[in-house]
Amino acid sequence: MRHLLSAADFSHDEAVAMLDLAEDMAEVNDREVKKLPTLRGKTVVNLFFEDSTRTRISFELAAKRLSADVINFAAKGSSVSKGESLKDTAQTLEAMGADAIVLRHSSSGSAFRLAHTDWVDSSIINAGDGSHEHPTQALLDAMTIRQSLNQDVRGKDLAGVRVLIVGDISHSRVARSNLLLLTTLGAEVHVCGPATLAPSSLVGKERVHYLLDEAIRQVQPDVVMMLRVQQERMTASFFPTEREYSRVWGLNKSRLSALDDKTIVLHPGPMNRGLEIDAASADSKNSKVLHQVRNGVSVRMAVLYSLLSGEKENA
Amino acid sequence: MSKRTVLSADDLSRAITRISHEILEANHGAENLVLLGIPTRGVFLAERISSVIKKHSGHEVQVGSLDVTLYRDDLAKQPTRGPGVTSVPSTGITGSTVVLVDDVLYSGRTVRAALDALNDHGRPKAVLLAVLVDRGHRELPIRADFVGKNLPTSSVEHIAVKLTETDGVDEVVIES
Secondary structure (H helix, E strand, O other): OOOEOOHHHOOHHHHHHHHHHHHHHHHHOOOOOOOOOOOOOOEEEEEEOOOOOHHHHHHHHHHHHOOOEEEEEEOOOOHHHHOOOHHHHHHHHHHOOOOEEEEEEOOOOHHHHHHOOOOOOOEEEEEEEOOOEOHHHHHHHHHHHHHHHOOOOOOOOOOOOEEEEEOOOOOOHHHHHHHHHHHHOOOEEEEEOOOOOOOOOOOOHHHEEOOHHHHHHHHOOOEEEEOOOOHHHOOOOOOOOHHHHHHHHOEOHHHHHHOOOOOEEEOOOOOOEOOOEOHHHHOOOOEOHHHHHHHHHHHHHHHHHHHHOOOOOOO | OOEEEEEOHHHHHHHHHHHHHHHHHHHOOOOOEEEEEOOOHHHHHHHHHHHHHHHHHOOOOEEEEOOOHHHOOOHHHOOOOOOOOOEOOOOOOOOOEEEEEEEEEOOOHHHHHHHHHHHOOOOOOEEEEEEEEEOOOOOOOOOOOEEEEEOOOOOOOEEEEEOHHHHOOOEEEEEO
16 A cells, blocks of 8 residues: 555455554553654655644654654645645655655545645655545544444454444545445445435435434434534535534434443544534543544554555555 | 475474473573563464473463564565564563563564564563574574574575464474
8 A cells, every 4th residue: 555545445354454453553552662663764744734633643643653753734834825836845845755745635636636646756645635535534433433342353344333424424524434434344324414415425315314313213323423514614504503403413412312322422523512512422421532532543553554664666 | 395394293392391491490480580472473482381381380470472563674675564463461571581482583683673672661670582493594693592493594495383373283394
């Protein structure tokens, strides 16, 4: 593997192997010296054209745990605000010796563009491109789901697990990557959201639901994944008011009690408390939000290790 | 390709017994001892040594495994490989005498990586090295403290250590 652009890049076995590798990496995070010399001398650039806290910090920590050098690049306060293009920025960073570029960009397809042109030779990791994909988020969600279902996780997939993704499906790269990866791993993925935001083209008609209460009753999900309402991508009015959204599609105490005791609640963060999820649900024992954050570091270590160790392929 | 068996199942079991006694002798007993096998076969060898020690001294010696993949110096020259399992006894290794156990000692690079890996888990009082086969061709100033069998080989030959746990049979074969 040279780049990680899409959750669809993984075959079933590759996805399971990547999750196992992430478990190996998680072991490092538990010990006294939380550092491996594995990627010594490699340089990882976090190239973030969009704001992000956990993804950027998580990638930074992952790279540092593997002893790579990390450069953080935020578009704000850089030459991008003077009008420098993605191509020039990426080439400049590579000229300084970047081995991998972790790219977060508001345009869908930007990571693909960077990987499949001759602009740069570095490995490209897609850390979120517009409303397209966010593959490492899908990996960490899959890892969290797998851990919550099994004692011994190694080698297992997610066959038969029912996942309900709730919220703004159309604009969500998290939803798209999760749909691809969780389906590859054998899970049954349903989506639920306002009709304006839940296109049936993604999962097929019978797996799209428009009302959360009904969806919970019909699907009996093992996993409920709440998505953030992304104000920055709402270019038209997709639902009447925030109050109505939270009443129909928000996770609250009464919906939480309708779920099975063992059902887990995921949220990619940052949470809009009171909008798509209320405080009681966010802090309940079903909520695995902090597990997701912890697994994020392990997953990203696994990805960086797979892309940056080994002989350089000429692809 | 020619094959030659250099250690039979009996030879192998005798070698392990001898190594176990040598470890007991060097350590003046089984106190404060931790055996760390290097995956895959080193771990099984470590378990066998531990059971021999238990039989003779009544002492339960802690066994763990120490994967060195992420510490290797040839990661950039080989295809990417997944790491094995590392499990260090929960009591830690700081202050104890650690015996690293591996099947074959060759260039010494695996042992170097293991010493680095060990550093990240604590500071042992002493580190010793036990190997089933020492085949020479060292590239680093490293030697074993306990050796099952010295096998001077040419570098074109291949030494295959087979254990019942992984290969269904106990033997050491030279293939050339």
